[in-house]
Amino acid sequence: xxxxxxxxxxxxxxxxxxxxxxxxxxxxxxxxxxxxxxxxxxxxxxxxxxxxxxxxxxxxxxxxxxxxxxxxxxxxxxxxxxxxxxxxxxxxxxxxxxxxxxxxxxxxxxxxxxxxxxxxxxxxxxxxxxxxxxxxxxxxxxxxxxxxxxxxxxxxxxxxxxxxxxxxxxxxxxxxxxxxxxxxxxxxxxxxxxxxxxxxxxxxxxxxxxxxxxxxxxxxxxxxxxxxxxxxxxxxxxxxxxxxxxxxx
Numbered sequence: 001x002x003x004x005x006x007x008x009x010x011x012x013x014x015x016x017x018x019x020x021x022x023x024x025x026x027x028x029x030x031x032x033x034x035x036x037x038x039x040x041x042x043x044x045x046x047x048x049x050x051x052x053x054x055x056x057x058x059x060x061x062x063x064x065x066x067x068x069x070x071x072x073x074x075x076x077x078x079x080x081x082x083x084x085x086x087x088x089x090x091x092x093x094x095x096x097x098x099x100x101x102x103x104x105x106x107x108x109x110x111x112x113x114x115x116x117x118x119x120x121x122x123x124x125x126x127x128x129x130x131x132x133x134x135x136x137x138x139x140x141x142x143x144x145x146x147x148x149x150x151x152x153x154x155x156x157x158x159x160x161x162x163x164x165x166x167x168x169x170x171x172x173x174x175x176x177x178x179x180x181x182x183x184x185x186x187x188x189x190x191x192x193x194x195x196x197x198x199x200x201x202x203x204x205x206x207x208x209x210x211x212x213x214x215x216x217x218x219x220x221x222x223x224x225x226x227x228x229x230x231x232x233x234x235x236x237x238x239x240x241x242x243x244x245x246x247x248x249x
Contacts, residue, residue, distance in 0.1 A: 022071045024073055026073055046128075059078065060079045093190075096206065106179060115204065118203065120153060120202055121152045123197065125197050137195060137212055138172060146175075152236075197210045197213070207236060
C-alpha cells in the first residue's frame with residue numbers, strides 16, 4: 001500500500017512539473033518562447049506602464065492554444081485601450097492627417113518635434129524594450145536604416161525611459177533616433193498595439209500605418225520580408241515636396 005501511495009504522489013508531482021515545463025507563450029506572429037512567469041511579468045510591466053497615463057484604460061489579451069506533441073503553445077497578443085479611446089485602432093484615424101503637436105525627449109536630453117522633420121519622409125516605429133515582437137524585428141528595421149541612410153528620418157518612439165533604452169542599446173544595434181518617455185503621446189493618439197510602424201510623407205502627413213514587418217517562419221527560423229515597407233519608402237521619396245500641399249486637418 002505504501003508503495004502504491006508513493007507511486008501516486010510521485011506521478012502527481014511529475015505530471016504537475018511536466019505540464020508546467022511544457023506550456024510556452026509566443027507572440028502570435030512568432031518570436032522567442034516565454035515561460036508562464038516570463039509572460040506574466042511582461043504583461044504586468046506593460047499594463048503598469050500604460051496605466052500610469054490612463055488609469056481607467058484596459059488591457060486586451062487574446063490567447064489561442066496550439067498543441068505540438070506534448071507541448072502547448074499559447075499564441076498571444078496584447079493591447080491597451082486608453083480611457084480616451086474605445087477603439088484599438090484609433091491611431092489609424094490619423095492617416096492623411098498630421099499627428100498632434102508634441103515635444104519629445106531624445107536620449108541626449110534634447111527636445112524634438114515631429115514638425116521639425118518635414119522635407120523628407122519619416123519612418124516611425126513604436127516599440128518598447130520588453131516587447132518580444134518589437135525586439136524580433138529590430139534587425140529588419142536596422143536594414144531599412146542601412147539602406148536609406150539619411151534620405152529618410154528613422155525614428156523609434158517608446159514609453160520606456162532613457163536609462164532603460166540606453167541599457168538595451170548597449171547590447172543590440174538599433175541605429176534610429178530614439179524618443180523616450182512618450183507615454184502621454186501614445187495615449188493621446190490611441191497607440192496601444194506593438195510593434196506599429198508609421199509612414200509620414202515629406203509634408204508631415206501620415207501616409208500609412210502598419211503593424212509588424214511580414215515574415216516567414218520555416219524550421220523555427222524567421223526570415224523577414226521588408227519589400228512592402230521598401231516600396232512605401234520609395235514612393236514617398238519620389239513624391240515632389242510642396243509646402244502648399246500641407247493639410248492642417
